[in-house]
Structures are given as C-alpha cells and as structure tokens.
Amino acid sequence: MDQITTNKAIKLGKSGGIQLHSELKIRNFKRVFTEPKETIRANQKIDEVDDQKQEKEAYESDKTDESDESDESDDDAPEEDNIGSGKKIADNILQEQLKIENDQKLILKDKRRLINEKFKKQQEDKQLKLEEKEKENKKKLVSIASIDNEIPDFLPEELLESAAQSSLDINNEISKKKKNGNLGKNDNSSKNSFTGKHIKLDQIDIEDLKKIKQKIKAKNLKKLKKRNQKTIKRGPVKVTVLSNTRTNNLIAPSSEKIIQEKNKWLKRKVLGKSGRF
Known part of the structure; x- marks a missing residue:
C-alpha cells in the first residue's frame, strides 16, 4: 500500500503533493488505534524521511522536465528563425519583381510619349505644307481670275x-476672193499670224503680257x-x-436606230453567223 501511494505521488509531482499528505494523515490515524506510541513515533520519522526523499525526487524530476522543455523550445527556435528568414527572402523577391514591373511601365510610357510627339510633329508639318500649297493655289487662282473677270x-x-x-x-x-482667185500669199500670212507661238517666260516684257x-x-x-x-x-x-x-444631242435616239445597231453587232462578220439569236 505504501509503495503504491509513493509511486503515485512521484508521478504527480508538485500537483500531487496535497494528495500525498492527506494519505499519510489517514495512515497515521489508523496506526494510533493499532500500534503503541514508540512504534508510531519511529514510523512517523521514517515516513517523514520518506516524504523528504519523495519531495526531493519530485523536485528533481520537475527540474528535468523543465530542462527537457527548454531543450525542446531551443530545438524549435531555429525552425522559427528559418521561417522568418524565408519570409524576408520572399518579401525581397516580391519587391524586386514590383520594381522591375514599374521600370518596364515607365519605359513603355516614355516610348509612347515619344511616338505621340513624333506623330504630332508629322501632322503639323503636313498641315503647314497643305496651307502653303493652298496659298500658292489661291494666288494662282487670283491671277487667273483677274484676267477672267475682265470678261x-x-x-x-x-x-x-x-x-x-x-x-x-x-x-x-474670203469666199469672194476664192471665187475670183485673188487669195494670195499675203492673205495666208495674215491667217498664220494668228497661230500660237512658243514663248519663254524669261523673254516676256510688259508689251508681251498685254x-x-x-x-x-x-x-x-x-x-x-x-x-x-x-x-x-x-x-x-x-x-x-x-x-x-x-438640245438635239440631249434627245434620246429613236428605237429603230437602236435596233439597227443591235442587229449589226449581233450579225458581225467576225462571228460568221447570219441568223439572229
């Protein structure tokens, strides 16, 4: 009985200290009625020594448990450190990727801006050229209109x-002269005088312009x-x-004319057919 109770107390440790004391009191109380006083005292001393031993053992066992737990916690610590370092590395990689993406976006933005500027310049140059052409054409039209407006x-x-x-x-x-035969060389020369001549722009004077x-x-x-x-x-x-x-040209041709032309086309010599289709 005593050995069983002591083993239970050692297993319980600090938490089982109260139970151990209560069991000892009950046991001592039983001995009062059965054994003499001297034996009771001797037994009490033995029990006290046993109790002290048990308490020491329990204390040492608790210490060993705490040391084991601390060792386990020390073993777990490097794992936590590894996890923390892994997270940091992952965060650094993500930040680098974001940086690269932002740089690429900025490069694309600059390219688009340059393309737009180039396109705007081209459009402006085109517009200027068109305006210059329009001005030249207007000048030409004005010079021609100044001559045409006189009539x-x-x-x-x-x-x-x-x-x-x-x-x-x-x-x-002219018809009378032809009949009489008086149409001479002078008349022909007078006719030819009205024909066009090749004129160079460098040789034009004010009189020529008139x-x-x-x-x-x-x-x-x-x-x-x-x-x-x-x-x-x-x-x-x-x-x-x-x-x-x-008005004669605008009037539609008669149906007979159209039929004749159609028949001519259908009976043409190239086909070598005389009959109608």
Whole structure:
C-alpha cells in the first residue's frame, strides 16, 4: 500500500503533493488505534524521511522536465528563425519583381510619349505644307481670275450680234476672193499670224503680257459665242434656254436606230453567223 501511494505521488509531482499528505494523515490515524506510541513515533520519522526523499525526487524530476522543455523550445527556435528568414527572402523577391514591373511601365510610357510627339510633329508639318500649297493655289487662282473677270460670263446680245456679223463679213470676203482667185500669199500670212507661238517666260516684257491678255480675252469671247445661251426672266428667277445644237444631242435616239445597231453587232462578220439569236 505504501509503495503504491509513493509511486503515485512521484508521478504527480508538485500537483500531487496535497494528495500525498492527506494519505499519510489517514495512515497515521489508523496506526494510533493499532500500534503503541514508540512504534508510531519511529514510523512517523521514517515516513517523514520518506516524504523528504519523495519531495526531493519530485523536485528533481520537475527540474528535468523543465530542462527537457527548454531543450525542446531551443530545438524549435531555429525552425522559427528559418521561417522568418524565408519570409524576408520572399518579401525581397516580391519587391524586386514590383520594381522591375514599374521600370518596364515607365519605359513603355516614355516610348509612347515619344511616338505621340513624333506623330504630332508629322501632322503639323503636313498641315503647314497643305496651307502653303493652298496659298500658292489661291494666288494662282487670283491671277487667273483677274484676267477672267475682265470678261463677263454672259455678254450682252448687241455685242454678240456685232461679233457674229463681223465674222460673217470676213467669211464672205474670203469666199469672194476664192471665187475670183485673188487669195494670195499675203492673205495666208495674215491667217498664220494668228497661230500660237512658243514663248519663254524669261523673254516676256510688259508689251508681251498685254498681247497675251488680249489673246486670252479673244479665246474667252469665242467660248461665249459657242455657248450662245439666252437668259429669260421669269419673275424673280433667271432661266437659261439651251441652243438647238445642244438640245438635239440631249434627245434620246429613236428605237429603230437602236435596233439597227443591235442587229449589226449581233450579225458581225467576225462571228460568221447570219441568223439572229
């Protein structure tokens, strides 16, 4: 019985100290009624020595347990250090990756900015060239318009009639001379004098410019004669009547003409067929 209780007390350690004392008291109380006083005292001393031994053993066992726990904690510490260092390395790698990505983004941004600037410059240069061309064209148009504006688009009827009459008179005179055989070399030379000549721009003088302007005027007059359009006022609107020559061209051809042309095409010699399709 005593050995069992002591073993239990050693296993429990500090926490089992209270149980051990309670068991000893019960045991001593039983001995009072059974054994004499001397034996009881001797037994009590033995029990006290045993108790002291047990307490020492329990204390030493607790110390050994604590030392084992401290050793285990020391063994665990390097693992925690390794985990901490691994986390730091991972964080450093992530930071480096983020840095690289940011640098790449900045490089791309700079490239795009340079491309946009280049494109803007090209567009501006294009626009300047177009504006210069437009200015040159406007100058040319103004110089041409200054000559054309001297002659109106629609001449008065009296002027047209007089010009037509003068042309008829000239034609009549030429026909009479042809009939009489009096058309000489001088007349041919007078005709050829109106033909065009090759003129260099370096050799042009003020007098030559005047002659050129006169020739341009004459050409414009001829064009206006060919038009021979009439304007009629119908209330607030001006109506232009077409000449007979133009109206004939505008009328659609007759159906017989179209059929004849179609038959000619279908019965052409290249095919070598006489019948219709």
